[in-house]
Amino acid sequence: MPANPADRIHAALDRLAGDAPALGLAVSGGGDSVALMRIAREWAGDRKLMVATVDHGLRPDSAAEAAQVGDWSRDLDLPHEVLPWQRDGQTGNLMAQAREARMRLLSDWARRHGLAAVLLGHTADDQAETLMMRLARGSGVDGLSAMAETREAMGMRWLRPMLRVQRAELRDWLREHGIDWIDDPSNDNSNFDRVRFRQAIQSLQLDVSALARTATHMQEARDALCHAALSLSKDAVIARGRLILSGRSFGKAPQEIRRRLLVAACRWVTGADYPPRRNTVLHALQAIELGNRVTLDGTMIDPAADRIRIAREPAAALRAPDATAGIWDNRWNINSLPDGHHIAALGTDSLGQTSWRQSGLPRDEAAASPALWLGEQLVAAPLLRPHPGLRISPTRDAADFRRLVLAH
C-alpha cells in the first residue's frame, strides 16, 4: 500500500467514483474535508467538481467559516455554494436533526446540479469511533459494519474515499503543504458521545486502523448474510402488492436469514424508509413458526405450511390519506382516477374478517358511493369489478425487493 495518503485517496476515488463526469464535495472547512477537497482536485482531471458547505447557523462563526471555504474553493477554481439550514422550531436531538438536514440539503444541491455522487471526508478515526459507539450499544453485524465506502440515501450516492486514512496522516499532509483549515471547537466538547469515544480510544491507545479493519470484516460478514437472504428471496412471488415467500425454504433457513428476508418483505410492502424494530421482527418470526397470523409494522403476515403471505395491513392502509391521483398509501401509482371516485381499501384483518371500510365512511354510505378498491381486490365498488377508467400500477417490483434484501 503506498504510504502517501493522497495516493491512497486517489486510488480509492478511482475505485469508487469510476468515470462519473460530475461530483460534489461536502466541505465543512475542517481538516478532513479540506484535505479531501485538495486531494480530489488533484485527481479530478476533466471531471467537474463542485463544493458545498452547509451553514447550520448553530455557532456565531458559522457564516464566516462557510465563506472561508468559498474563498478556498475559488483558489482551486471550484464553484462553491453555501446551503443555509432553516431550523423551523423543531425540538429533539439537535445533532441528529442537523445531520439529517445536512444530508437533505446536500442531496438536493447535488441533484440540482446533476452530480452523480457527493464525496464525504470521513476517516479511519470516524470509522473507529462509530464502531466503538455501536459496540457499546450492543449492535449486531449491521451496526458493527459502521460506515460503508459507498451508500445510497435520500436519492443520492455518497462516497467516502478516506475511510482507510487516519486523521493524523491528513493533518501532517496539510501542514506539509502549508494548507489551512478551521478547527471546530465542538470537536473537543466532551458533552458529545462521539468526542468521549474519541478520547477513550486515545487514552486506551487503541489502534484506529485495527478498529476500522474490524468494521471492514463485519461488512464482509454482512455481505455474506445478504447473499444468503438473496438466494432465499428467489422463491418469492409478487402478486397485487403482496409478497408470497416459500414456507418450506423459509422454515429451513437460520433465524438471521429469516429475519433479513422478513424485514425486506415488510419494507417492500409498506415502502417504509426504515426497518421495523428488531424485537417486533423477532416476535413476528416466532408467530410464523407457530403458524399464527401476525401484524408487523403495517403489514399482515399470514403463514401456512407451504407459503407465507405478507400483505398490507388493511387498518394501516385505511389510515393513508385520501388521494384522487398520484401515489396512494406509498404503494400504488394512480394515474387517472375517474371523476367522483375516491380510494378505498379492502382486506382481511388479523381475525380473518373482511374489513369493509373506506376513508372513514360508514359502511352504508361507502357502499353507496363510487369507490375504487385497493388491497386484496382491485375493483370499483359498488360494482365489484375493475373500473374501466382506472389506471393503476404498483410503485415497487421484484427488483426493488432484491435491492431491499441487500440494503443496510
Ligand SMILES: Nc1ncnc2c1ncn2[C@@H]1O[C@H](COP(=O)(O)OP(=O)(O)OP(=O)(O)O)[C@@H](O)[C@H]1O
Ligand atoms: N457543515 C458541513 N457542510 C458540508 N459538509 C459537511 C458539513 N459538516 C460535515 N460535512 C461532511 O461530512 C463529513 C463528516 O462530518 P464530520 O462532522 O465528521 O466532520 P467535521 O468535523 O465537520 O469536519 P471534517 O471532517 O472536515 O474535519 C465531513 O468530512 C464533510 O465531508
